[in-house]
Amino acid sequence: MPSNTRRFLLTLLLGLILIPTAPLFAQSTGVRINTIVIDPGHGGKDAGCVSRDGKTLEKNVVLDVALKLGKRIEEAYPDVKVIYTRSTDKFIPLDQRAAIANKNNADLFISIHVNSVKNNASARGTETWVMGMHKSASNFEVCKLENSVIVLEEDYSSNYQGFDPNNPESYIIFSLLQNAHLEQSLDLADKMQTQFRAGAIKKDRGIKQGGLLVLWKCTMPAVLTEIGFMSNAEDLKVMRSAAQRDKMAGSIFEAIKKYKQAYERDLDVVTSPTTIKPQGEQNEQGKYRIQIFASTKQLSPNDPAFKGLKDCEAITANSMFKYTFGRYASETEARKDLPYVRQYFPEAFVTQISK
Ligand SMILES: [Zn+2]
Known part of the structure; x- marks a missing residue:
């Protein structure tokens, strides 16, 4: 075990002992969605994945989809606060993205990305990720790819406590962590994939779980969605069209709308009393x-x-x-x-x- 990994695991264990678990306030329905953080992946010196002809960059596609999504939310829900981790072509370290959401007490965190694979031009479609432990080699590849951007950050080794995006041992942390918001994150991911199936890119690759650093420290339901493959000609064509990008934003918006309705429903419905005692009945306990x-x-x-x-x-x-x-x-x-x-x-x- 390299000393870096050892240091990382030690910090992790200490963290588990010393840091109180996140409050479970969003455990059930009856939670109002007041603040939504939209996180367009990459930015600035980090282009993300790039089309084969070099003309289309992930950072630009996801920024545009993010802004279109935010606009839809703001129009539909003027009382909901939309916060972007970036609204321009700017480099933001992964840990700062979660920090922005936590600092603003966000109720949802949605990270938007574009997928890419080498040597498989036919791979296409959308998938949505929640925090957890990857269960397959291909899932690990996606996590490595999205996490590897931290090497562009200064001091990444100390900021992520020695986490090495390419070392499988570093990912042990994600099997130990309790994800307080897993259920809601899965629910949102499910709603997003359902909407995508009727959207601009219909191929549904499902919901996946993996150790994605950007989701790691979020203290609210959080998902990372890959809205298509840069390495696939058909997906790329869709992503190059402004109208289709708007349709993608529309799919994510519809999912948020459904999520919001489901979780806020219980705030409006008041349960009828369950314990009414018939008038006049003496109940010594009923004081x-x-x-x-x-x-x-x-x-x-x-x-x-x-x-x-x-x-x-x-x-x-x-x-x-x-x-x-x-x-x-x-x-x-x-x-x-x-x-x-x-x-x-x-x-x-x-x-x-x-x-
Ligand atoms: Zn990405």
Whole structure:
């Protein structure tokens, strides 16, 4: 094991012990997508892959698709913040791309690239990557290719803790890391591939997992998409057309739209209460209630003040009537119904009654 690799693994192990795992706040639905980071691969001195005639550069294709995508998002969702890791032909180190997303508390990170293979001009199509451990030699080749750009960065050895993009041992880190956002990343990747199948380049090469440095430190759902092959004549023709590039941006946009709808859906739907006890039923355990308001007047159960909310009860306290909803054995149980009650009474809160 070369000392570089040893140093890398040691740093990794220390990191696993010392760095707390990323918060799992985006674990389920009910997450609002406020900020989207779009990451056009390569840039500046790093051209990415280049067409055989040298006329088409990955960095230009992906920048154009990225800007077209951002424009669509901004038009459709004026309240969503779109951040580009680069919006011009500029070199940005891989670790800075993730840092931009993390610093801005992005809810999604989408890196856009173009694929290329030597000696196989027939390989074509789109594929979308999520962070993980590569499962085949060809997947490893793609990771090596995309990661190798770090050698163009100054101090890459120290910035990536000795990571060597060409050394398989360096990739052990990706089998040890827990990916808190894998499920959502896979979901977005799936939605993107579905849209691509109806888009400008229809050949679907699927979802892949690999150790891509640009995704490594992202603390939100993150994907890297390869929108076609520079080394394939048909894909190249598509990528050279501005209208087709717009269609590609459209496919990614549709996937984001579907993702956003799915994840934000639960914010609008409030679950109906599960623990309503029939009025009058005595429940010694049910000393937690949701207080909806207090009044000096005693109201009948059908009073319009209850806004149609059933099963409200009055609790007398110091010549006041506290009106409550539900009976719960625990505060946790009561909190589950709070969103339902707050639809009617935004100020409602959980209270404990003394008997
Ligand atoms: Zn690339």
